[in-house]
Amino acid sequence: MITDPRVFEDDHLPREMLHREGAIETLLRAWDHTRLGEAGDEVIIAGPSGVGKTALARHTLKRLGERAAIDHAHVRCLGATPATILRAVCQAVGAEPPGNAATEAIQTHLAESVARPTIVILDEADDLPESPALELMAGVPQLSTVVITHDLNHWLARATNTHDRYAGATQLTLGRYGVAELADILGARARAGLPRGVVDRGQLERIADTVAGVAREGIQALRAAAELAAERGHSRIESEDVDDSFEQARHRIRCANLQSLPYHHHVLYAILFESGQLDGVTLHDRYDTVAEAAYADHHLTPVGKRSRRNKLKKLIAYDLVAREGPKHDPTYVVVDADVEPSIQPLREAGSLK
């Protein structure tokens, strides 16, 4: 049923950004100087997950690129070190620095390589305000940044070193879409990626309403509904397909999340999956008894308790595991029993008591 799968990819850029006209104008104004060869203003875009902060920045930058000579870079900053960020920018302007240059050497290298106005999108920049990366980039003429974060004030409050620079930035806060607005957006995706007439306006509005205006979720739900309809042999999307689309979309994300994690996480997940739920003490005990067998034919070795806590936290962040019960001694439970572990490290290590 899906005629163009790319339309539903997370990083797909639509030809038009519906209902963000004002924001686009604001951004273009902030970058007006680039047409004179100067650096643009600094920009901060804030708002909740999945409302199109990144898409807005990329889309507007693309438009700007059609009429001005600029370079741009898109850096995902989550967990990135200052050197990693500077390196990514270097790469975007076509000047790879030596593989292990000192951080300051990379900055010098970058300053020499930037030949025209350059705009750097610092995506997932919530942890960035304290980072030396900002100061280093501030020292490069013709370079300006777009900071993307969830909470504008929280970010500014922590930006001590570069506060002056960013306090004067163009600040944009995006909210969740209204039901009608998001339905428009979903309609555009449907026209681009689905056959005519397989979904109606009422269904789009229902999706938009259920996901509470979060575009990313809405788009994935629409895709899931189309896939379910195809599996069930429907010639168009039925309401039962919409019913099940949300769980299907979440399920897919969870499976992908689990697959993306390293082996240690899989061991912990498999242990939890075996029982469905465990308290912290039993979980650690179980890990200890099972560890040798689980890691036997693996180049990795079992990890200590502190590290297990971090893995567990990651599993929780990925919505694979939840903590329930009192804060003190909570129970860890598998969120989705249909997400199967990829390993069974426990078979040969005896059964549970």
Next chain:
DNA sequence: TATCCACCGGAATTTATGGAAG
């Protein structure tokens, strides 16, 4: 109520690894 204990999670430190320059 005061004290104790086990776990949580932030921060600093250690360890392993790898590329590049001298």
Next chain:
DNA sequence: CTTCCATAAATTCCGGTGGATA
């Protein structure tokens, strides 16, 4: 070949927290 710089993962250290116990 050795040294320098960097990253990533894991461990150590430690203060905070909340339930249990005397």
